[in-house]
Amino acid sequence: MGKQPAAIVGVGQTHHKAKRTDVSMAGLCREAIDRALADAGMGLDDIDAIVVGKAPDLFEGVMMPELFLAEALGAAGKPLLRVHTAGSVGGSTAIVASSLVQAGVHKRVLTVAYEKQSESNAMWALSVPLPFNMPVHAGAGGYFAPHVRSYIRRSNAPTHVGAIVAAKDRNNALKNPYAHLHNEGTTVESVLASQMLWDPIRYDETCPSSDGACALVIVDEDTAAASPNPAWIHGTVMRSEATTAAERDQVNPQASRDAAAALWKQAGITSPIDEIDAAEIYVPFSWFEPMWLESLGFAAEGDGWRLTESGATAMDGRIPVNCSGGVLSSNPIGASGMLRFGEAALQVRGAAGEHQVDGARKALGHAYGGGSQFFAMWVVGSEKPSS
Amino acid sequence: MARTLSAPVTVAFDYTRSTGPVLGRFLTGLRDGVLVAGRTSEGEVVVPPLEFDPVTHQATSDFVEVAPVGTVTSWTWVPEPVKGQPLDRPFAFALVTLDGATRPLLHAVDVSSPEEMSTGMRVRVRWAEERQGAITDIAAFEPDPGGDGVATTAPGTDEPVTGVVTPVALDYNYAASPEESAFYRGLNEGRIVGQRCPACQKVYIPPRSACPADGTPTAEEVELSQTGTVTTFCIVNVPFLGQKITPPYVSAYVLLDGADIAVLHLILGIPAEEVRMGMRVKAVWKPREEWAFSLENIDHFAPTGEPDADYDTYKQHL
Numbered sequence: 001m002g003k004q005p006a007a008i009v010g011v012g013q014t015h016h017k018a019k020r021t022d023v024s025m026a027g028l029c030r031e032a033i034d035r036a037l038a039d040a041g042m043g044l045d046d047i048d049a050i051v052v053g054k055a056p057d058l059f060e061g062v063m064m065p066e067l068f069l070a071e072a073l074g075a076a077g078k079p080l081l082r083v084h085t086a087g088s089v090g091g092s093t094a095i096v097a098s099s100l101v102q103a104g105v106h107k108r109v110l111t112v113a114y115e116k117q118s119e120s121n122a123m124w125a126l127s128v129p130l131p132f133n134m135p136v137h138a139g140a141g142g143y144f145a146p147h148v149r150s151y152i153r154r155s156n157a158p159t160h161v162g163a164i165v166a167a168k169d170r171n172n173a174l175k176n177p178y179a180h181l182h183n184e185g186t187t188v189e190s191v192l193a194s195q196m197l198w199d200p201i202r203y204d205e206t207c208p209s210s211d212g213a214c215a216l217v218i219v220d221e222d223t224a225a226a227s228p229n230p231a232w233i234h235g236t237v238m239r240s241e242a243t244t245a246a247e248r249d250q251v252n253p254q255a256s257r258d259a260a261a262a263l264w265k266q267a268g269i270t271s272p273i274d275e276i277d278a279a280e281i282y283v284p285f286s287w288f289e290p291m292w293l294e295s296l297g298f299a300a301e302g303d304g305w306r307l308t309e310s311g312a313t314a315m316d317g318r319i320p321v322n323c324s325g326g327v328l329s330s331n332p333i334g335a336s337g338m339l340r341f342g343e344a345a346l347q348v349r350g351a352a353g354e355h356q357v358d359g360a361r362k363a364l365g366h367a368y369g370g371g372s373q374f375f376a377m378w379v380v381g382s383e384k385p386s387s
Numbered sequence: 388m389a390r391t392l393s394a395p396v397t398v399a400f401d402y403t404r405s406t407g408p409v410l411g412r413f414l415t416g417l418r419d420g421v422l423v424a425g426r427t428s429e430g431e432v433v434v435p436p437l438e439f440d441p442v443t444h445q446a447t448s449d450f451v452e453v454a455p456v457g458t459v460t461s462w463t464w465v466p467e468p469v470k471g472q473p474l475d476r477p478f479a480f481a482l483v484t485l486d487g488a489t490r491p492l493l494h495a496v497d498v499s500s501p502e503e504m505s506t507g508m509r510v511r512v513r514w515a516e517e518r519q520g521a522i523t524d525i526a527a528f529e530p531d532p533g534g535d536g537v538a539t540t541a542p543g544t545d546e547p548v549t550g551v552v553t554p555v556a557l558d559y560n561y562a563a564s565p566e567e568s569a570f571y572r573g574l575n576e577g578r579i580v581g582q583r584c585p586a587c588q589k590v591y592i593p594p595r596s597a598c599p600a601d602g603t604p605t606a607e608e609v610e611l612s613q614t615g616t617v618t619t620f621c622i623v624n625v626p627f628l629g630q631k632i633t634p635p636y637v638s639a640y641v642l643l644d645g646a647d648i649a650v651l652h653l654i655l656g657i658p659a660e661e662v663r664m665g666m667r668v669k670a671v672w673k674p675r676e677e678w679a680f681s682l683e684n685i686d687h688f689a690p691t692g693e694p695d696a697d698y699d700t701y702k703q704h705l
Contacts, residue, residue, distance in 0.1 A: 021549055024407030026438050027446075044444045061402040061555040072439045119402050124628040131394035131561045132571045134652050134682045135631035136638040138623045145621030146640055150705035153619075153664055153698075199622035199659075242599040246589040246647035247703050 010040025010217030053093030090337025091367030091376030173325025212332030337367025
């Protein structure tokens, strides 16, 4: 027996901010959960199981936070699972939740992911020096900047393409009331004029540090019948790879290419750029837009920057990318992947508000994590999948 | 000589917790010398209050004050207190149901021996000398009569408590694998020793014990050249907490001649803006008397002055 159909009928998120000092971690999660449940027309008592995700425990210094959160998440008496795949965790958490429905184990699954970066310092947490080693690590930016440089060299991209992405996403965020950054008047020139942090990555090409949460309600076919606009799941894929294998492609990782190929096959998509109406791609540093466009098959290898430069990834372009403002505009790390997945669902439900792509019928949600070693992605559609 | 090297590591951070309105109310009460409980939809009176009701799932909004006096419902003796516990001498951890509450609070009871403890005994709060809006504002409970349980000092402020600082410190021993230990011992002799995978023939530095690509155990040691090629790099301009090197500095992947994976290191001896992909570099060691079992024995890599490596020779390492 194949997979059971499953659909997203509730999407909720917090207003992402640098510091949500007015709420606890539990309160932050409940804001997103309560909005997702209201969207789904359900209460916590209607939920069969809960799947929670967040990035490394060191970020808030709470080991296994799912234990103390269980009661606030309404998990008493229900299965509660926690998923952990670094930055991609929001995506893989949603996939684990959807698989519980697709497997026929549960009918109504609530999934939530969060990060409260204000309680700690992620840059510190990602750069703790180890004995015997060279202390040259400098957070996520320091990790990814050399690979961005490799991409620029490999593709011969003009150096302003990253700034095009940043200006686009920051302007898209102005249409998203939940986005953390609402920086009016961001232009390619203003991005290029911002401080170089991890050369070749500038300040304005970097994601913010956010407090926030995202929650989804994922249900079976019978339950989805009550929803006016379910987002049907057409495909889900996760892939991992070794971080330190010799000659590993750090710009276009094998696991990413394999995941994309499997995803399009599962979703019955032969030409992603023609068949996907909106993409929410995990872009924490601006250059990852052209990099992932190539890896995902929206552009040929070396041509991703051309797609970006042409304006095709703008909200009115051929393949709108990150209409929500993306990770560049809100980065509650653990939730960032689920926000991509949730925003994709909002697009095909026609519920994305001011940043809605007209008539979007199929959308991609994407996340990656670790040293580009974890990948999670899904395709959602306004129509039930045919097979 | 031990087979493996190890060294102590401390990971410590003062986390800044946002309490939210419910726990904030409880902590504000402690600072003010009163105990605030929450009433659930089923009439239970719980200290500290639950953030969300277990039945209706609504945020707790019904608060009541309970007495600083209560009854021990269960307890355990702590003969050897450890750092961070409420008292630095033997004490009891006890569940205390305060008068007016229906659920117990976990805290310390300050008595000198387990013979002085019993289920059903009456205990009172002994307040800390200075209260600041934390659970430690209750220094401990003590047998009743042991005072009236009424806080004697007034709080210094009437601002509500919205956050607490939670210092967390992990002290542990970082142990290098036998293969890594051999690598670090080599560095202590001025040598750079990698390992070759017997299956795919790739040379790893540092050695990984098993090939990350195929999982094959590695054993054959390979001494690597002290020169190599910068495959890619970034210039770190951003200062951050815990940083060991003052920015700006060039953090680069150096592919040593004979190795199949690049190692991240520091480039000096050339202005940062002149560092290039393909630049040929050599290891510059610290003075021998400063050597230890560490990659830090190589102070940095500096240009050799050779022509840059052809892109085709290192492009598969990007």
